[in-house]
Amino acid sequence: MINTPAYIFNIDILQERVDRIKSLIPEIELTYSIKANPFLVPYIIDMVRHLEVCSPGELSICKAASVPPVKIIYSGLLKEEWDITEAVEYGVDIITAESPRQLRLIEKVCAEKDCHAKVLLRLTSGNQFGMDQDTVVELLKTLSEYPHVDFAGIHYFSGTQKVRSAKFEADRANVHGLFDAAKELGISIDFLEFGPGAGIEYFDSPSDDKDFENFAVAMEAITDFKESVKLGIEMGRFIASTCGRFETTVKEIKPSKGVNYVIVDGGIHHLNYFGQIQGMKIPEISVSTTRPAKDKYCIVGSLCTTADVLVREVELPSLEEGDVLTFNRCGAYSITEAPNLFLSRRMPCVYAESKDMGLKLLREGMESYRFNNEYEN
Structure with missing residues (x-):
């Protein structure tokens, strides 16, 4: 079971990506820049x-x-x-x-x-x-x-x-x-x-x-x-992006002045897409529900800032509390560039998965407040 918010990195998808790159440049050595996602290091060693x-x-x-x-x-x-x-x-x-x-x-x-x-x-x-x-x-x-x-x-x-x-x-x-x-x-x-x-x-x-x-x-x-x-x-990004997804749970749906705000347990302190501006662009999202009805939503995180907007407006199947939203193509940089320490909220769990390995927990969710005060250190 995946505890949200969470990053999940699919090693089979990573292998497929690397194989496709190498097939196009068979005579060229391939290097992976680990700053894109250091959690992939143990799995990509033999691929590059x-x-x-x-x-x-x-x-x-x-x-x-x-x-x-x-x-x-x-x-x-x-x-x-x-x-x-x-x-x-x-x-x-x-x-x-x-x-x-x-x-x-x-x-x-x-x-x-x-x-x-x-x-x-x-x-x-x-x-x-x-x-x-x-x-x-x-x-x-x-x-x-x-x-x-x-x-x-x-x-x-x-x-x-x-x-x-x-x-x-x-x-x-x-x-x-x-x-x-x-x-x-x-x-x-x-x-x-x-x-x-x-x-x-x-x-x-x-x-x-x-x-x-x-x-x-x-x-x-x-x-x-x-x-x-x-x-x-x-x-780095070109190799790692497609293998990662970010899962976050709908915690509250709050209509206000004609806007359906969906408050999730993730946010911009976890999810970072290059080129995203105040949630104006729509990344690849999938939803755990299959309800036929659809509605328009503004997906926001739990930070005390109006900047914490993951998607400003997107049409999705009718959502309820407990539904899980999956943001794809976040295998690179989200996990390291997003401001995890902001507002001292809990950092996401990190998982890796493959057909052979199954689902493996790499890091438990961590309390970030420990890094934001003098008393815990």
Whole structure:
């Protein structure tokens, strides 16, 4: 029995998604960015080549799940010396350098440990992540000053939820500019870890086919790289979104000024769709009831804010208290991005399921008030 509110992650759907992606890029390594959903780590280890971790906490999750270090790319905007030391001691396969300072720290740690580290230099797309082309080129010129660093290639990720070919072409041009500059220097780049940021559809009749139309556009933009370098594709949302659902129970139905407000035990502190604005867009929802009559509802959570609107107006079968609403396509980010601590309400249960495993409780519902005061710590 599922106790709501709850996230449920279907591992069979996750496997199907990964298999479809890999069938389209059989010659390309696939990396899962665990920030999209760290609860999937134990189940996805054997489905992909690498897991990208971006913080000491995410590395701790991988260690707890006994992820082989050879399967880890250690990334992240801020890396302190102790972060890098922990990653090196664990033996992670690759570390990314987002700045000259990070490269110096990697060299320092490896020199002290008398070991080497494979390093990707991250090229920026015009934000706080990575380095601009001139900085990367200067580091490439001076790699001999980092004898404990084994230059492994370039890391590039420009964003998320991209659907227009122009955005992918801009990424392509940016990376090609660096590759051309390196070639002029006689420096070989053998590997590109590329995050395409291919968008998935949450609201407009969401379907796998639409998702993979976006994926095809992204792959078309970088297909020529396959001829010159080994290519890795890094994704989080695109891999994980479809495997997750969020279940929440109708607790009260309150008509007011012509609006049927449905108050549920979930809310915006649990459910977060990229692009949702004050519940104006309608995600994919299913209902436990099969009553033939229909009505229009405004689905709201229990937070003391007018912003806690999951769906502003949606037509559903006639609802009653105790009915369960299921929000689909929330396998990525909802569980980590939604403001769980707001108003000190209970955090959802977390489950995984598959045909072979059945339903497995991963985390009991947690009282968030413990994190919001000085007395419980």
